[in-house]
Every structure is written in C-alpha cells, then in structure tokens.
Amino acid sequence: MNHLLHFHPEVQAALTNGEPLVALESTVITHGLPYPSNVETAVSMETAVRAGGAIPATIAIIRGQLHVGLNRDQLEYLATRPDANAYVRKCSRRDLPLVLARGEDGATTVAGTMIVAHLAGIELFATGGIGGVHRGHPFDVSADLSELGRTPVTVVSSGAKSILDLPATREVLETNGVAVIGYQTDELPAFFSRSSGLAVDARLDTPAEAAALIIARRELGLQSGTLITAPAPAEAAMGEDEAEAAIAQATREADEHGIHGPAATPWLLRRVVELTNGRSLQANTALLQNNGRIAATVAVALAAAKNL
C-alpha cells in the first residue's frame, strides 16, 4: 500500500476485506461551514455513510501527513483552527505537494479528495457541491472539473451552486468527458435548491444502475470520473428564488470587496448563511447527509457486483 497514506485502522480493515468505503472531503469542514456546525456535520455525514452500509474515510492533511479516515480529535482539530482560512490550506491538485513538503495542515477540495481517494483505492466520494465556472469570471474554472475528467472516482454531490455559471460549468464537464447523472431526478440540482432548469445527461434510479455505469467506465479503461447529482431533501431545500436572491447579493458584494480565487467559494458560502438567517446552513447539512447515504448504497452495490 502507498507509503504516503496514513489509514485509520477501520478504513485499513475495510480496504483489506473489500468492504464498501466512501471518501469524504475536508474543505467543507474548514472552509465551507462555521464552527460548530462544521464538526457536527462532518460527524453526521460519517453516520449517514454508515447507515447506507459503508465505512467513511474523511481525507485531510495534518502536519504534513496525508490521512485517509480521521478520528474525532482530528476532526475537531481541523474544525477549530483559530481562523481556519489562514492556517489550513485549501488543497486542490496544485496544493497537495506543497502542503506535504512543508509539513502543513491542508483540507482537501473535491479535486484534492478525488486524487487521494484514488491513491487509496476508494471509488466512491460524497460531498455537497462541486466547484465550477465562476459567474462573470470565465477563467476562474474550478480544478474540480478537470479532475473529474482525469481521475476515476465517482462523486455524489448536489450539483453546483447557482453562485456559479451552471451552463458554462456543464460545457466544461462535457469537454472533459464527464456525464452529469441525475440520481432520481431529471434536473441538475442547484445545491441549496432542487432545481436549476437544466436537464441532466441521464437519469439513474437505483444503486445497481449507478454501479453498472461505474463498471462500464472501468471496463472501457477510461480514466475519467463519474458525477452523480442528487437534490437536497425536499423538507430542507431552499426555493430557487430565495437561494438565487441571496447568492446574487453575495456575489455582488464579493466583487465589490475584490474577493476572488480560492477565497471566493468560502466567502460566498459564509455570506449566504448570514443573508438567509441560517436557512442555507440547514439545506447544506441535509444534502451532505443525504449524499453520504446515497454514495454508501452505490458503494455497496459496486462491492456486490465485484464479488459476483
């Protein structure tokens, strides 16, 4: 096994025994949600993965060590860095070697988590939202989109926020060879809200159908990933207009303050929580748990198909 990786004993055992696993990212903990919602959500996502029948493996770098599976103290450590933005680097593809070489702390984004999950031999990964093309900044294209085109991991998310330019994001995914799958939906979810007005490329309704798609991609020898999108649960989702209004205002303010690059997504998320009096936080937490559970059921179906 890869000497770079430090496995949680439970994750190590699951890998050895061919049991279903689901990777989870850490940027959502350090940069996506405020304390203590961040650590509570991280724990409840792990619980949701277990409820779906798989073992969770949250991925992060702590003092230069790449961890696959975190214990409670490590989750708490990341969640409570005194100004997380200053001390824990948000790690996309370009950042991983820097943080390892310098012995720093790093939280992995969707792109960063995909790379580490693949190194670890984990095929499923659940998160909230993927990055995309920023509205009004057509060259600020998240590395998540190219990673989906080059790393064979399946990402279960609630699409991308309407903070982003969703039609442009879809175009870039297509260029990278990534189909957008709707899980029990015909429409691309827009993160906080269930609909974006954009159709998905294909709809799948069961874990077995998702597993069949992953197996076909593997048999073709494609190195690309698979993007499965699932809407936020109806009882916690925000209305499209409500989400849109808060996002539009936050985006305007970010531009006025000159916030861009990796700081953009965390800043916008924080501002939207304020503008919606916490409603967006409720939606965010609910969709993260839901995606964890769905990814686990797909991991179970994939493990069953392997053992045939």
Ligand code: PSU
């Ligand atoms: N979208 C969210 N919450 C998040 C992120 C995106 O709703 O926490 C994080 C994810 O880790 C994602 C990253 O991979 O932001 C994208 O950042 P950028 O646009 O800088 O690539």
Ligand code: MN
């Ligand atoms: Mn960016």
